[in-house]
Amino acid sequence: MTKETKKIQEIHRLRPECITCTCDKYLRKYPEDVPEEAKIDYMQRVMALIAEAPKTDAIPVIVRDIDKVRREMFGEADNYIRIKIHFNQIMMEKEEEFRRQIAEAEDPLKMALQLSMIGNYIDFGAMKNVDEKKLNQLLGTAKEQKVDEDTYSRLQQDLSKAERFVFFTDNCGEVVLDKLLIEEIKKRYPQISVSIVVRGAETLNDVTRMDAAQVGLGEIAYVVDNGNDVAGTWLPELSEEALARMESADVMMAKGQANFETLRCCGKNIYYLFLCKCHIFSDMFGVEPFSGMLVHERDTRNS
Numbered sequence: 367m368t369k370e371t372k373k374i375q376e377i378h379r380l381r382p383e384c385i386t387c388t389c390d391k392y393l394r395k396y397p398e399d400v401p402e403e404a405k406i407d408y409m410q411r412v413m414a415l416i417a418e419a420p421k422t423d424a425i426p427v428i429v430r431d432i433d434k435v436r437r438e439m440f441g442e443a444d445n446y447i448r449i450k451i452h453f454n455q456i457m458m459e460k461e462e463e464f465r466r467q468i469a470e471a472e473d474p475l476k477m478a479l480q481l482s483m484i485g486n487y488i489d490f491g492a493m494k495n496v497d498e499k500k501l502n503q504l505l506g507t508a509k510e511q512k513v514d515e516d517t518y519s520r521l522q523q524d525l526s527k528a529e530r531f532v533f534f535t536d537n538c539g540e541v542v543l544d545k546l547l548i549e550e551i552k553k554r555y556p557q558i559s560v561s562i563v564v565r566g567a568e569t570l571n572d573v574t575r576m577d578a579a580q581v582g583l584g585e586i587a588y589v590v591d592n593g594n595d596v597a598g599t600w601l602p603e604l605s606e607e608a609l610a611r612m613e614s615a616d617v618m619m620a621k622g623q624a625n626f627e628t629l630r631c632c633g634k635n636i637y638y639l640f641l642c643k644c645h646i647f648s649d650m651f652g653v654e655p656f657s658g659m660l661v662h663e664r665d666t667r668n669s
Contacts, residue, residue: 377631379424383646385416388425392432397440404439411435424628426598429491430569446490446538446571453488453539453571454580456498464546471509475554476518478547479639480511483658485540486622486641490571491597493643504656511658518660521617521637525555528616533587534563534599534629535573536622536640542581544621549586560587561611567595598628623647630666637662 389412396408412432419428436443464481471477484504488496525531533548535541548560562583565572578589593605599620604612612618618636620629626638638661642648648655 377422379627379630380419380421381646384425387644387646388416388428388432389413392429395436400440408435408439411439424596424598424600424624426491426596426624426628427600430596433569444570447568449490450538450571450573450577451580453496453537454542454577457485457539457542458581461542461546464543465549467508468546468550475522475550476513477509478543478550479513479518479660480508480658481505482540482543482547482621482639483511483641483660484508485543486536486639486658487643487656488537488539488571489622489641489643490537492623513658513660517637517662517665520662521660524617524635525551525558528555528558530561530611530615530617531555531558532561532563532611532615532618534592534618534620534625535565535578535583536625538571538573538577540621541573541577541583545581545583545586552586561615562587562589563599563608563611564589564591565595565597566591566593566605569595569597572597596628598622598624600628601632626661626666630663632663634663638666 393409393412396405412435415428415431415435433443468474468477468481487493487501487504490496531551533544535544548562552558552560562578564578565574568574575589575591578584583589590607590611591605592599592608594600594603596603612634616635618634620626620636620638622640623643626640629636630638638659640659642651642653642655642657642659645655648657651657651659653659
């Protein structure tokens with residue numbers, strides 16, 4: 367276990383608001399046609415998981431464990447494979463349009479960041495419903511997304527000196543925009559070797575190796591999986607290969623709220639890129655809902 371892993375296990379990650387939200391989402395997430403006794407058993411097990419979870423656990427870890435209970439008691443939990451393929455496909459159909467938008471922008475790298483932020487809307491863990499009309503509306507306003515200039519300047523400086531860059535993916539669909547962002551980084555900083563980390567097993571609509579192959583991530587960088595099924599990057603369960611890539615990286619970027627929740631305060635040179643999709647994140651950063659964020663690890667201490 368590395369010093370960073372020990373350190374991350376000491377951070378209190380549970381928040382009262384997140385516990386309440388998890389209860390609202392999962393406490394009644396059982397099949398309606400099962401007996402009342404089974405519903406009660408399920409609810410008691412979910413409450414026990416939440417009650418007994420260490421304060422150092424992140425919500426994505428607890429949700430993973432709740433899903434294990436659902437599979438054990440009721441069979442297969444939510445299956446997102448068709449949803450993942452669908453959103454990858456609709457974003458791939460627009461890929462050249464996005465690529466042109468980036469190329470024609472005054473600052474192509476910033477435009478790629480802004481589009482990638484918006485893509486984080488496609489999150490079936492944080493969103494009750496991912497509306498394609500709303501997605502298109504948000505994509506149409508991508509260039510209006512604010513990017514913290516100090517953080518962006520530091521990112522550019524770090525990338526200009528870096529040799530190894532690691533990108534932690536989040537959801538399908540948005541990964542097409544992440545691909546374009548990585549392409550732009552490689553174009554501007556050709557000295558960089560890029561590794562892309564995906565999930566090690568199916569969880570929500572997160573990117574796995576299969577999804578990475580669908581959108582062509584392996585054509586632009588080395589793809590490695592994180593060795594587990596937590597919706598985020600949970601260091602205590604990270605695969606040896608992913609951990610080695612992380613340890614040797616000069617700069618990293620982690621997409622999505624779950625990666626922020628699981629990695630924050632790890633002390634690494636990580637930039638977090640996401641869309642604030644719930645009031646907890648909006649309140650945390652003092653922004654309106656659906657605001658994009660580029661945050662450096664150094665600024666997460668009080669988050």
